[in-house]
Structure formats: C-alpha cells, structure tokens
Amino acid sequence: MHRDDTIPAGFCQCGCGQRPRNRKAAYVRGHRPWRQISPDDYTVDGDTGCWNWQRSLNANGYGRISRTTGSRLAHRVAYEQFVAPVPEGMVLDHLCGNPRCVNPEHLEAVTRAVNSQRGRHAKLTPEDVAEIRSLFATMTSVAIARRFNVDRSTIHEIKTGRSWR
Ligand SMILES: [Zn+2]
Numbered sequence: 001m002h003r004d005d006t007i008p009a010g011f012c013q014c015g016c017g018q019r020p021r022n023r024k025a026a027y028v029r030g031h032r033p034w035r036q037i038s039p040d041d042y043t044v045d046g047d048t049g050c051w052n053w054q055r056s057l058n059a060n061g062y063g064r065i066s067r068t069t070g071s072r073l074a075h076r077v078a079y080e081q082f083v084a085p086v087p088e089g090m091v092l093d094h095l096c097g098n099p100r101c102v103n104p105e106h107l108e109a110v111t112r113a114v115n116s117q118r119g120r121h122a123k124l125t126p127e128d129v130a131e132i133r134s135l136f137a138t139m140t141s142v143a144i145a146r147r148f149n150v151d152r153s154t155i156h157e158i159k160t161g162r163s164w165r
C-alpha cells in the first residue's frame, strides 16, 4: 500500500488534509486507496495495445477489483493510478471499445453528455446499472447516487425497475 512519507502522522494519508476521527487510523473512513494495478494483472495485446485484465470480470466483461467492502471497476482504478482522479461528474469512455481493457491511454474522462452523444453508452452503462443493483443491499440510494455522480431519482428508477430493464 502506497503511503506518502511527506504526510505528517495524524493526518489522512490520502493527502486530503483531514484528520481521521480515530487518531490511530491512517485514513479517514473511505479514503484508503484501492490496491494498485501491477503488470501481473493484465496482458498487453500487441495489435491493439489493449491491456487485457486477467483477474475477475463482471457480467458485462469489465475487469473488477474486489475487497471485503465491495468491488471497483479495474479500468477506473487504472485511470486514477496512472492519470488522475476522474473529475466530479465525468465518466470514463473506452476509446478502444474493449471493456476488459485497463490501458489508461485508451480511456478518456468525458462528461456524461459527451459520452451519450458518442452513442457508446446510455447515461449509465449496463455494467453501472448491474453494479448499482448489487449495491442496494448494502448502501443507501443517496450514497450510491454520490458514487455514480447521478441524481437520486435515477437510482430510484433503477430500484423500482421503472427504467433500465
Ligand atoms: Zn483523506
């Protein structure tokens, strides 16, 4: 686990500048980073340059990283690791169209509007919707809405099955 030595003890080691409520904790709750992606996790396709994820995939073919508190999409973790945090309200578009690919150069952070204009996905991708459905058991609609940067009514529609069938 990466811990930056320049962050003084007593402050959250993610660099946010906050202090964990539990003084012995290294991170504010929810700030502990997900594990880093290593070259063991993917193989490089010599033709396309895609980094094909070799660990578990979700039902829609996207790579995933799991731990006890949930799972994250591998390409999002890769983008955050090699490029930058995905800006608030932006989604990652696979320019190569290969959901298994975690090559950050094949990912572009775009607004949801641009993403749907490109026609590759609806506002939420099918894998987003599947992930959201799996989160209802353990997370509130508000927390899920925040995680996916959509409003609560969208989450509610998924929950009640009014759309996204
Ligand atoms: Zn933090």
Ligand SMILES: [Zn+2]
Binding pocket: 048, 049, 050, 051, 096, 097, 098, 101, 102, 103, 106
């Ligand atoms: Zn690719």
